[in-house]
């Protein structure tokens with residue numbers, strides 16, 4: 004469960020201070036599917052970074068379970084990312100020189116999993132996103148939707164408790180977008196994850212249990 | 227979930243395996259590896275050539291001063307006019323020297339004297355040297371020049387020619403003129419019983435026999451093979467030295483193919499002393515020290531015992547080696563060293579810059595890896611592993627190129643000429659000639675074919691440099707990558 008209390012994030016930019024998050028207080032129970040919407044520059048990605056232990060807030064606290072993400076050092080945050088949190092990015096962010104299977108395996112590298120187990124689990128994760136026959140393909144040899152499936156397999160192969168997706172369908176056409184959302188929803192349902200999806204797309208947001216709107220760093224529940 | 231303990235950290239991980247990584251970055255890998263390869267090849271070649279040059283230098287010294295000679299002792303030449311033999315060489319003729327026939331007087335005179343510029347000293351000094359601590363062997367030689375003057379003088383000449391200090395000028399060779407012939411060769415008197423140290427030790431017998439202890443006092447001579455050819459002499463024939471016929475018992479050639487020999491003729495030292503009127507005199511002493519670490523002490527002790535002499539070590543003699551060999555040696559040790567250091571530095575710099583620019587280009591990759599939990603250490607290892615592979619590829623290619631280069635040097639085997647001119651006057655037997663410009667015989671530059679030896683240590687050095695370069699670039703690049711903040715790294719791609 005996420006517990007955010009008065010989270011403020013400020014950036015210094017050319018002598019000017021940008022307040023990306025402005026006193027956000029928020030609770031996300033385990034297993035919830037949350038959609039975050041809002042205009043460009045509203046603070047969606049910044050909020051996701053707080054949830055993803057990628058950065059610490061300027062003020063306020065972010066708690067994930069028992070861990071206070073706003074207080075932990077870089078090494079501890081890295082450990083939490085490695086074990087607890089899966090990321091899916093708009094740009095897929097696959098390593099172009101690694102095969103699909105190897106890309107998925109990178110997520111297991113920090114966990115001290117043996118090489119053979121790593122290969123098995125990666126193959127299984129790829130099979131679960133429908134790419135069991137594409138293990139050795141390089142990202143460039145896959146379509147956009149297939150690449151995003153590899154990215155989802157990479158995010159889920161470690162069995163995280165949280166899956167964070169920043170505009171996961173932003174680079175995909177409409178059909179593929181639905182496909183990916185179906186997949187995410189199915190996995191969320193099957194694995195009981197907490198799934199937070201940032202999206203511009205109202206159709207995507209409509210599938211969520213809960214919808215949040217961020218504008219100028221302020222979060223508002225959408226009924 | 228298992229924590230990130232240290233044992234699993236050491237495991238080889240997918241992305242830790244640089245091979246598939248590098249496969250996708252062939253261009254960068256090629257550039258870095260080629261730079262590294264060229265630098266390492268250069269280091270190998272320069273290193274090998276300079277040890278070849280050192281080897282050549284040692285060969286030259288061995289051929290001039292004898293194998294195993296650590297120290298030479300001789301006496302600083304006396305100022306001209308002081309000694310018995312100083313001053314212009316003179317040939318004085320009187321009636322008894324010539325035979326007269328058909329209105330022409332034929333004259334012939336031979337002199338056997340110490341080389342000009344060489345002074346002799348008492349043979350008892352050899353015993354003094356022999357008593358110095360850590361001297362394992364010492365041998366004395368007497369360097370002489372045999373000069374023969376033949377001439378035909380017309381009867382009309384009033385009195386003998388004044389001097390023979392220079393080849394006669396303007397003496398018409400035709401009717402009513404005079405004709406002169408000056409012939410000279412160098413003679414080295416040495417102890418026939420002991421040829422282990424000194425000039426003869428560097429020689430190889432090509433015909434007949436060498437001198438032995440039984441030859442003491444005998445009129446026997448061993449000739450330099452090249453001189454024998456020039457003078458059309460062979461074993462079994464005789465050679466007149468100071469008017470005395472010597473039986474030619476053997477021919478020798480320098481152990482190293484092209485090196486000049488120390489003298490034209492080698493005779494027992496007691497005979498040499500008697501014929502030259504230098505009884506109990508020697509011109510050089512060759513000393514062998516017990517070990518190379520004793521050389522300085524031996525030198526100092528000899529200098530103390532024989533204050534009038536000049537005592538030189540091989541190392542000092544080496545500085546007397548001149549000619550293109552010396553130039554090559556300078557080149558190899560100075561320019562070559564600097565060149566390879568600069569190229570090596572440039573290759574390292576290229577490797578580092580490319581690694582850093584690679585890290586910058588791959589900001590998104592490393593940001594992603596950090597976002598999914600890769601530690602800084604793991605990222606540093608990844609980058610270092612990749613550039614280590616680049617370094618090793620470059621190193622392997624560099625060793626191959628270097629070996630090909632060395633092979634080429636050895637195939638071409640450029641000849642370097644070397645003379646020992648600088649100190650020859652004092653140190654080398656034969657020395658500069660006395661008058662009549664006959665010295666060229668001994669002073670002729672030695673031609674040495676350059677060989678570039680390959681040693682395991684050079685290969686290891688190259689491999690070490692490749693690893694070092696790779697690790698250096700990897701460490702710097704990895705450090706850059708580890709400093710990326712994941713949030714920034716991910717944002718920079720949007």
Ligand SMILES: Nc1ncnc2c1ncn2[C@@H]1O[C@H](COP(=O)(O)OP(=O)(O)OP(=O)(O)O)[C@@H](O)[C@H]1O
Pocket residue numbers: 014015016021022023041042043044045046047048049050714717
């Ligand atoms: N590293 C940074 N340095 C300076 N300003 C930043 C930084 N990161 C974010 N900001 C600013 O914070 C604000 C919120 O940015 P954020 O990326 O969270 O918006 P967003 O809602 O994700 O927008 P988009 O829909 O375009 O992705 C913006 O004004 C942005 O310029």
Ligand SMILES: [Mg+2]
Pocket residue numbers: 047048049169
């Ligand atoms: Mg964003």
